[in-house]
Structures are given as structure tokens and as C-alpha cells.
Amino acid sequence: MTVADEYAVVTKDLRKTYRTARGTRVAVDSLSLRVPVGGVHGFLGPNGSGKTTTIRMLLGLVRADAGRIRIFGHHVPEALPEVVGRVGAIVESPKFLPSFSGRRSLTLLADAIDAPTGRVDEVLEATALRERADDAFSAYSLGMKQRLAIAATLLKRPDLLIFDEPTNGLDPAGIHEIRTTMRRLADEGRTVLVSSHILAEVEQVADTVSIVGRGRLLATGTVAEVIGDRGGAVRVGVPDPARAAQVLAAAGLTVRPDGDRLLVEGEREPGRITWLLAQQNLWVHELTPVRAGLEGVFLELTQGTSLGAPPPDGDAPPGGAAAPSSAAAGGAR
Amino acid sequence: MEVRRIRARRLVLLVVLAGLGAIALVLAGTWQSARPLTDAQIEDAERQYAFALEDWEANGEQMVADCLEQQERESELTGGPVDFGCEQMGPPQEEWFFPQANELAQTFVPLLSSTATLLVLLVFAIGVTSTAAEMSSGSMSTWLTFVPQRMRVLFSKVGAAVLVGLPLTLLLVLVLVAGLVGVHAANDALGDLTGEVWTDVAWTVLRIVLLGGVVAGVGAALGVLLRHTGVALGVVLGYAVVVEAILGSLVTRLQPFLLRTTMTGWIEGGTSYWVNECTVTERGTECMGTEVPVSLLQSSLVLVVAVAVVLGVTALVFRRRDVG
Structure with a gap:
């Protein structure tokens, strides 16, 4: 299997800088991404970390200063016309002319790509917009605007869907709807690349993730790999937490107080904790594995510092952003 | 398809209404000057x-x-x-x-010419806004994710503006022609509308319509280049004040290349401008005005070069520019 067969999107040392009044700002810095074919790939990072710029470069809207991009093996932006038929994208908020109805906007786009006439009704149906299809875009709710944008991407029957912050501004029902739609599209065999700074929602739907900060890749892999590499923790309830902490620490485990409980890190086998404590006549009344969430991993990777928009050159601290984690070096499946 | 996209915009309807309103005002003024004495x-x-x-x-x-x-x-x-x-x-x-009422036979072409400038400006606004709205609303980036060939997108939009501008200008000019004939006929002031007059009028109408199409296309290109309707119209207004009005009156050599000279020369099939040549004598400074003719060919060439420059610059910029 070649790289082109295995990965829908591959970027290598991608770099983009913007000139600002204060100097040059590096938006994307040596970013090497690999988005596997099929499934949902979460592209995560705080606001200003370079996600949208990267997506714009993938779509040929923004020109990279350096690096290479391949989509389904085609070099972008040079060969974009050859591959664009397989790519549907929503960049930031959905953008259509406000006075046009949803149906009119879709019809014009369908004409542009020679999609069959009936396709507009199909995608309106698929995104539950048929009843409001003739209303002006300006009269749509945020959720409906987002669904119209997804409908537009589906006109092409794309193999790769790129959604940039698709749930921004949506209510919980809208978020659930978009998440379900993304999952369904992936289950149909398509590749969905979704960027977000709301990690919890991506964690629920993504198969693989890449985490970026200040334009750099911090970690990538399956969700399980990215979370798993950082281990988990076990919450321990015991009558004498102070003595139990001493016992476990002496056994080489990392122990933190968690209210009237202990949080033990670095031990994936809870049975050993029970055994260690029982030997000292400390009888456990709670032993709960605490799975590390993607959000926890993200915060750990970013170490609580802002990894959003970096300052212009000259203001950057020595060493720049956080160094890539081992998960990044490990790569995806 | 791009044509349908422009035509579907409400602004096009508003501009048509504005054009009809302007024509109504012109006809009202003409009615006054064509009316017989009471x-x-x-x-x-x-x-x-x-x-x-x-x-x-x-x-x-x-x-x-x-x-x-x-x-x-x-x-x-x-x-x-x-x-x-x-x-x-x-x-x-x-x-x-006993002033005689203006007869249409004598004033037909000048009336068309003076009103055409306004109509053409309205058509230009349609061209500008057809693309500037897409740039500023971001729908251009959506469009480019469907059709990433930027030159194809640019020229299809410019072409669409031309295709909308041509019939729109024709419609407005025909309404103007019909209105002028109606107003003068009602006042018995048609004069001797010979075949020669009608031929002149037909050529003038044709040139106005062509100018409307070209100007709509240039407007669309400027909309892409400057990205906002307000900015584009502001730049054009600034150009009109700084270059056409101030520089044009200070630097006589610019006269044949000014847009107003060029547009008048194109519409009327040639025009002229005056140059003052002043000499100092014992009796003081004496100035003599000399009329310099500008041919239709010269106006056409200046127009072609101006259009090529705008399209060329827009194509070069749009080809490489990041689209937001």
C-alpha cells in the first residue's frame, strides 16, 4: 500500500508566515500531517494555532511559504483542479450570498461542477433543509447555515470532507447533529478532517487526531494512542490516605491527593495497588480507573500556556512553542 | 450561470430602478426646454x-x-x-x-451622450458589487473550493458582468431614446429627424451599450482587486477628483488620456478639448484658446489600454493572493 492509498492528506514541513504591522507572524511552522483514509480525523488546537491557515493551504486558498501538500497523492495547489472533485470543504463560517435562498446557492454550485439537477434535492434532504430550502440564507439559524454548507460539500459526493470548526456557535442540539453527520459520513467510507478547539466534541467522534499549537504539531495518532501514551490514573479510596500515599510512593508510583481520595498515576494495573496497600493492612474501599481525556492530554501538551497565535518574530521566547511529544514522533497508524 | 448569479441580486433591480429614475429626471428637464411658449x-x-x-x-x-x-x-x-x-x-x-424650443433633431446625440455617463456609472456599480460582495462576504473562498482555477473564476465573473452590463445598458438607453422622442413629440419639437440623424443616434446607442458592457466588466475586475464595493467606488471617486479634475486641469498633456475625454470621444465618435496658449506682450498676458480634436480611434485605443491594465493587474494579484 502506498502513502497515497493510505493517507488522504499528507503535508510535509508546511510553513506560512503573515506580515503584520509588528513584524512577521508565523502561523504554521514545519507542520507535517498525515490524515488516514477513512474515518474522522480531529485537527485540534487552540484558537490561532494555525488550523484554519493549514486548511486554507490544503484548499489552495492560501499559498504556503514552504513545504509540500498532497491530497490523495496529488500535489496541491498545482494539481488541485484534478483532485478538487473529491474534496468538499467548509472553511470557518459558512459563506453564501445573504439574499440567495439555500436552494439557489446550491443550484449555482451544482451547475459549476456539473452535478445532476436532482442532487440538490438529495443533499437538502440529507441535511434536513428541504422545508426551508427556499428561504433566504440570511434568515437561517446558525445550525441551518452550517447544514447548508455541509449540503454544499456533499454535492460533489466527496471522498474527503474538510470541516473547519463546524460547531462554532451551535446549540447542543446543533452540535449533536453535526457530530452525527460527520460520523455517518465517515461510516460511509469517506474521510472527514475536522478542526476544532473544543476537544470534548471531537473526542467523541474522531478516530485519529493531530494536536497543534503555535503552528506546530504536538501529537498525532489514534485517540487511544494519544491518550494512552499519557497513561491513565486510578482513584483510590482508603481509610488512611496519608499512610497509603507513602506506601505507594515508596513503590515508585506518582500519588496526588484528590479530595479525600488519592489519584495514582503511572500504574495501569489497579490490582497491584490493592496488593501493595493490603500488605500494609490498608484496605481499599474504592478503586476507580480514571481514563485520561483528550482534553487532559491537550492541556498537558500545551502545559497551560497559550499556544494560540504566536507573537511576531522578535517577540518569541527562546525555543518557541512546546516541543513535539513522543506521540508526534510515533505518527499515526 | 454566473449571469444568473448576478441577475438574481436585488442590487441589480435597484440599479435598474435608479437608472430609470435618472432617466425620468432627464426627461423632466427636457420637457421644460422642449415646451412651446405659453x-x-x-x-x-x-x-x-x-x-x-x-x-x-x-x-x-x-x-x-x-x-x-x-x-x-x-x-x-x-x-x-x-x-x-x-x-x-x-x-x-x-x-x-421669442426663444425657440429645442428641437430633438439638433439635440438628440448630445442629450444621449450627457445622460449616458450617468447610466454607465450605474452599470459600473453593478459590476463592482457583483464581485466585491463575493470577496467581502467570503463566498469567493467557498466558490474556489469548488472551482480552484482562479483565472477561470476571475474571467467567468468578468464575462458575466459584461453579459449583464450589455443588455442592461441597452434597456436603459432604449428607454431614454423612447422617452426623448415621446417628450419632444408631445411638444411638437421633434424637428427634422432625417435618416442621417437616426444613423447618428443608432451608432451612439451602439457605442454606449458597448461601453456599458466594458465598464461592467472593469467594475467586476476592480471588485475582485479591491474586495469591497465601498473601497472600489471610493478609489474611483478619488481618481475622478485627483486625476480627472485636479491633475487634468493642471497638466494639459493629460487631457487626451483622461477618462472623461475618452468616454465622450467614444460615445460621440470623437470629441475635442481646449488648450490655452498664453504669451506675454507689452499689453500684458494674452491667452488664446486652441481646440484640439480627439478622434474615435484615439479614444478607442486609450479605452482598450485602460481596460487591459485593470484586467492585467487584477489577474496578476488574484492569481497569487490569499483569499479570506
């Missing part, structure tokens, strides 16, 4: 004529004598021949007091 105006004119004639008969000889005396005095002061036109003085003529 009985009261005729009576007043007769009274004025009788008064002037009576005054001439009583004081005419003295007026001529005073004129000749002042002419002689001026000649002595300046040391050269002076002509006050005293010999041409004579009794008042009746027609001076």
Missing part, C-alpha cells in the same frame, strides 16, 4: 420686444455714438486698434425675444 410668455415677450424697439428708435443713434467714442478712447489708451463692434449695433430683432 400665451402669457408670448405676451410678455411681445411687450419686451416693443419696449426694446421703442428704446432703439429713441436712443439708437446716441448709443452708437457713445460706443464709437468709447472705442476711440480705448484705442488711444492702448495704442492699437480696438473693435467694440459698434458697427454691428442695430434695432432689436423679434426672434431674440
Whole structure:
């Protein structure tokens, strides 16, 4: 299997800088991404970390200063016309002319790509917009605007869907709807690349993730790999937490107080904790594995510092952003 | 498809209405100048004529004598021949007091030409906003994710603006022509509308329509280049003030290349501008105005170059620019 067969999107040392009044700002810095074919790939990072710029470069809207991009093996932006038929994208908020109805906007786009006439009704149906299809875009709710944008991407029957912050501004029902739609599209065999700074929602739907900060890749892999590499923790309830902490620490485990409980890190086998404590006549009344969430991993990777928009050159601290984690070096499946 | 996209915009309808409103105002003004004199105006004119004639008969000889005396005095002061036109003085003529209504046969092309500039500006606004709205709303980036060939996108939008601009200008100009004929016919002021006049009118209409199409296309290109309708119209307004009005009057050599000269030359099949040549003599600075003709060919060439420059710059910029 070649790289082109295995990965829908591959970027290598991608770099983009913007000139600002204060100097040059590096938006994307040596970013090497690999988005596997099929499934949902979460592209995560705080606001200003370079996600949208990267997506714009993938779509040929923004020109990279350096690096290479391949989509389904085609070099972008040079060969974009050859591959664009397989790519549907929503960049930031959905953008259509406000006075046009949803149906009119879709019809014009369908004409542009020679999609069959009936396709507009199909995608309106698929995104539950048929009843409001003739209303002006300006009269749509945020959720409906987002669904119209997804409908537009589906006109092409794309193999790769790129959604940039698709749930921004949506209510919980809208978020659930978009998440379900993304999952369904992936289950149909398509590749969905979704960027977000709301990690919890991506964690629920993504198969693989890449985490970026200040334009750099911090970690990538399956969700399980990215979370798993950082281990988990076990919450321990015991009558004498102070003595139990001493016992476990002496056994080489990392122990933190968690209210009237202990949080033990670095031990994936809870049975050993029970055994260690029982030997000292400390009888456990709670032993709960605490799975590390993607959000926890993200915060750990970013170490609580802002990894959003970096300052212009000259203001950057020595060493720049956080160094890539081992998960990044490990790569995806 | 791009044409449908432009035509579907409400602004196009608004511009058509604005154009029709402008034409209505022009026709209202024309109605005033084409209207025959009322009985009261005729009576007043007769009274004025009788008064002037009576005054001439009583004081005419003295007026001529005073004129000749002042002419002689001026000649002595300046040391050269002076002509006050005293010999041409004579009794008042009746027609001076009975102004004739403007006949369409004489004013047809000038009326079309003066109104066309406004109509063409409206069509230009449609061209600008057709693309600037897409740039500023971000729908251009959506569009490019469907059709990433930027030059194809640019020229399809410019072409669409031309295709919308042509019939729109034709519609407005035909309404103007019909209105002018109607207004003058109602006032019995058509004059002698010969085949030659109609041929002139037909050529003028054709050139106005072509100009409307070209200007709409240039507007669309400027909309892509400047990304906001307000900015594009502001740049054009700034150009009109700085280059056309200020620089144009300061630097005479610019005259044949100014847009207003070029557009008039194109619409009217040639035009002219005046150059003042001043010399300093013992009697002070004397200036003489010289009329310089501008041919249709010259106007066409300037127009073609201007259009090529705008399209070329837009294509170069749009080809590489990041689209937000």
C-alpha cells in the first residue's frame, strides 16, 4: 500500500508566515500531517494555532511559504483542479450570498461542477433543509447555515470532507447533529478532517487526531494512542490516605491527593495497588480507573500556556512553542 | 450561470430602478426646454420686444455714438486698434425675444451622450458589487473550493458582468431614446429627424451599450482587486477628483488620456478639448484658446489600454493572493 492509498492528506514541513504591522507572524511552522483514509480525523488546537491557515493551504486558498501538500497523492495547489472533485470543504463560517435562498446557492454550485439537477434535492434532504430550502440564507439559524454548507460539500459526493470548526456557535442540539453527520459520513467510507478547539466534541467522534499549537504539531495518532501514551490514573479510596500515599510512593508510583481520595498515576494495573496497600493492612474501599481525556492530554501538551497565535518574530521566547511529544514522533497508524 | 448569479441580486433591480429614475429626471428637464411658449410668455415677450424697439428708435443713434467714442478712447489708451463692434449695433430683432424650443433633431446625440455617463456609472456599480460582495462576504473562498482555477473564476465573473452590463445598458438607453422622442413629440419639437440623424443616434446607442458592457466588466475586475464595493467606488471617486479634475486641469498633456475625454470621444465618435496658449506682450498676458480634436480611434485605443491594465493587474494579484 502506498502513502497515497493510505493517507488522504499528507503535508510535509508546511510553513506560512503573515506580515503584520509588528513584524512577521508565523502561523504554521514545519507542520507535517498525515490524515488516514477513512474515518474522522480531529485537527485540534487552540484558537490561532494555525488550523484554519493549514486548511486554507490544503484548499489552495492560501499559498504556503514552504513545504509540500498532497491530497490523495496529488500535489496541491498545482494539481488541485484534478483532485478538487473529491474534496468538499467548509472553511470557518459558512459563506453564501445573504439574499440567495439555500436552494439557489446550491443550484449555482451544482451547475459549476456539473452535478445532476436532482442532487440538490438529495443533499437538502440529507441535511434536513428541504422545508426551508427556499428561504433566504440570511434568515437561517446558525445550525441551518452550517447544514447548508455541509449540503454544499456533499454535492460533489466527496471522498474527503474538510470541516473547519463546524460547531462554532451551535446549540447542543446543533452540535449533536453535526457530530452525527460527520460520523455517518465517515461510516460511509469517506474521510472527514475536522478542526476544532473544543476537544470534548471531537473526542467523541474522531478516530485519529493531530494536536497543534503555535503552528506546530504536538501529537498525532489514534485517540487511544494519544491518550494512552499519557497513561491513565486510578482513584483510590482508603481509610488512611496519608499512610497509603507513602506506601505507594515508596513503590515508585506518582500519588496526588484528590479530595479525600488519592489519584495514582503511572500504574495501569489497579490490582497491584490493592496488593501493595493490603500488605500494609490498608484496605481499599474504592478503586476507580480514571481514563485520561483528550482534553487532559491537550492541556498537558500545551502545559497551560497559550499556544494560540504566536507573537511576531522578535517577540518569541527562546525555543518557541512546546516541543513535539513522543506521540508526534510515533505518527499515526 | 454566473449571469444568473448576478441577475438574481436585488442590487441589480435597484440599479435598474435608479437608472430609470435618472432617466425620468432627464426627461423632466427636457420637457421644460422642449415646451412651446405659453400665451402669457408670448405676451410678455411681445411687450419686451416693443419696449426694446421703442428704446432703439429713441436712443439708437446716441448709443452708437457713445460706443464709437468709447472705442476711440480705448484705442488711444492702448495704442492699437480696438473693435467694440459698434458697427454691428442695430434695432432689436423679434426672434431674440421669442426663444425657440429645442428641437430633438439638433439635440438628440448630445442629450444621449450627457445622460449616458450617468447610466454607465450605474452599470459600473453593478459590476463592482457583483464581485466585491463575493470577496467581502467570503463566498469567493467557498466558490474556489469548488472551482480552484482562479483565472477561470476571475474571467467567468468578468464575462458575466459584461453579459449583464450589455443588455442592461441597452434597456436603459432604449428607454431614454423612447422617452426623448415621446417628450419632444408631445411638444411638437421633434424637428427634422432625417435618416442621417437616426444613423447618428443608432451608432451612439451602439457605442454606449458597448461601453456599458466594458465598464461592467472593469467594475467586476476592480471588485475582485479591491474586495469591497465601498473601497472600489471610493478609489474611483478619488481618481475622478485627483486625476480627472485636479491633475487634468493642471497638466494639459493629460487631457487626451483622461477618462472623461475618452468616454465622450467614444460615445460621440470623437470629441475635442481646449488648450490655452498664453504669451506675454507689452499689453500684458494674452491667452488664446486652441481646440484640439480627439478622434474615435484615439479614444478607442486609450479605452482598450485602460481596460487591459485593470484586467492585467487584477489577474496578476488574484492569481497569487490569499483569499479570506
